Each structure stands twice: as C-alpha cells, then as structure tokens.
Amino acid sequence: MNDPASSTSTDDPPDPEKSDQNLPNITQRRATLVVALVIGVAILAIAGAVTFSGSFAESPGLESSVISDGPPTHRMFFENQRGQTLWVYDVWVADTGPERYQGLSETEILPTDTGLLFVYDQEAADQAIVMREMHYTIDIVFIDGSGKVTAVRSAPPEPGVPNDELTHYTGRARWILEIPHGTAERHAIVPETSVRITGPTHSIDPKSTINTAHDST
Structure with missing residues (x-):
C-alpha cells in the first residue's frame, strides 16, 4: 500500500x-x-x-503632351491689310506626325490667347482637322504658305462619334492654328488676313521676301 x-x-x-x-x-x-x-x-x-x-x-492620356511639356514656344501676329496688328497668340507647335495626331485631344481647356499650331511639310488644298477626343469647341484657322488666312472654321466637339465618322474640317493650308472658340470672330481674323510667325524653329513673315520653315518631320 x-x-x-x-x-x-x-x-x-x-x-x-x-x-x-x-x-x-x-x-x-x-x-x-x-x-x-x-x-x-x-x-x-x-x-x-x-x-x-x-x-x-x-x-489615351489625360492631357496633350504637345501643350504640357512647357510654355508656348512661338508667337503669331494677325494683321489686317493695312499692317495693323489685330491680335497676338502665343502658341505651341505640333510638327511631327504623332504630335499632329494628338493635337488637343483629351485636354480640358485651351488657355486664353494661346493656340496650337500644326505645321505640315507642304501646302495642300485639303488639309484636314478632326475633333477626335475633344471636349470643347475651338476655332480652326487655315493659313497658306505665304502667310495668308484661307479659311476659318468653328468646330464643336463630337462626343461618342467613331473616328471614321468624325467631321473633317478642311482648307488650303501649310499651317493650321487651333485657338479658343469665338476669338477669330472677335479679333476680325478672316480670309486674307496676314500672319507673321516668330519662334526658334518655325517662322514666316509675308512682308519679307525670305520666309523660313524648319520642319522636324
């Protein structure tokens, strides 16, 4: 136990x-x-x-790289037949294929007194602009190789319209300028208005016998 x-x-x-x-x-x-x-x-x-x-x-991009890389690089002077300056725009330049294709697409606004200048290799009778992915109305100014305005169009946005159905705004042009809507009429920019362009890469002066245009394309 x-x-x-x-x-x-x-x-x-x-x-x-x-x-x-x-x-x-x-x-x-x-x-x-x-x-x-x-x-x-x-x-x-x-x-x-x-x-x-x-x-x-x-x-696609929320803003255009063409106008967001820095301040405008060129200046455009619109003058009447008496040589009086009607208005001046500070502009960015789109002179390559991708830049021209992008344009102002997906931007929200074009600042006052600014514009986007499309530069082409040569003048054509039917240079065209479409409102692809645009959110606001603009004025389109067509300018020939001698620095004369050939046509002015007002272009509203076309939301939801397929690319192949977009309106083509055409005119004779070597240069095309997109500016805020209503400013062309406000500043009396009409066909035969003269244009001077100054800047580091592209320039034109109808008063001069020598015009220069250095293309990047």
Whole structure:
C-alpha cells in the first residue's frame, strides 16, 4: 500500500536556464514574422502602384503632351491689310506626325490667347482637322504658305462619334492654328488676313521676301 505522504512526484521541475534559452528563439521567430509581414505589405503596395501606373500609361492620356511639356514656344501676329496688328497668340507647335495626331485631344481647356499650331511639310488644298477626343469647341484657322488666312472654321466637339465618322474640317493650308472658340470672330481674323510667325524653329513673315520653315518631320 502506497503512502501518499511519503510518495514523491515523478515530474521534473522546470529548468529556469532552459526557459531563458527559449526566449531568444521566440523573440527571433516573432521578429522574423514581423519582417515577413512588412516585406509582404511592401510588395503588395509596389505591385499595386505598378498596376495603377501601367493602366494610367495605357490610357489615351489625360492631357496633350504637345501643350504640357512647357510654355508656348512661338508667337503669331494677325494683321489686317493695312499692317495693323489685330491680335497676338502665343502658341505651341505640333510638327511631327504623332504630335499632329494628338493635337488637343483629351485636354480640358485651351488657355486664353494661346493656340496650337500644326505645321505640315507642304501646302495642300485639303488639309484636314478632326475633333477626335475633344471636349470643347475651338476655332480652326487655315493659313497658306505665304502667310495668308484661307479659311476659318468653328468646330464643336463630337462626343461618342467613331473616328471614321468624325467631321473633317478642311482648307488650303501649310499651317493650321487651333485657338479658343469665338476669338477669330472677335479679333476680325478672316480670309486674307496676314500672319507673321516668330519662334526658334518655325517662322514666316509675308512682308519679307525670305520666309523660313524648319520642319522636324
């Protein structure tokens, strides 16, 4: 018969030294877990940012690179037959195929007294402009190689119209200028108005016997 009072426990008491040795392991595992979580969150954040950036880059573009790369580079003077200046526009230049295709598409506004000048290799009787992805009405001024306005059109936006059904605004032109709507009429810019263009890459002066146009295309 066993005596409970005299019996001893078979379980060994915990070893304080071994417990202390386990603490660094636990702390290390916790630290490793925290680092792994931080790295995982960072990877997810970077992946999300790359996805967002990629989808934004693949979109048509929220504004035209032609007019957002810097301030206008050229100036256009419209003059009547007596040589009096009717108005002056500070303009950006679109003189390459991609720039002319982009134009003012996807922009929200054309600032007052500014414009976008389309420059072509040579004059043509039927240079055309369409309102692809445009959100506001503009005036389109067609200018021949001698610096004379040949036609002025008012062009409203055509939301939802397929590219092959867009209205083509045509006229004889070596240069085409897009300006804020209503300003052509307000400043008496009509056919036969003379135009002077000054700037680092393109210039024309009807009064001079020498006109220069340095094309990038």
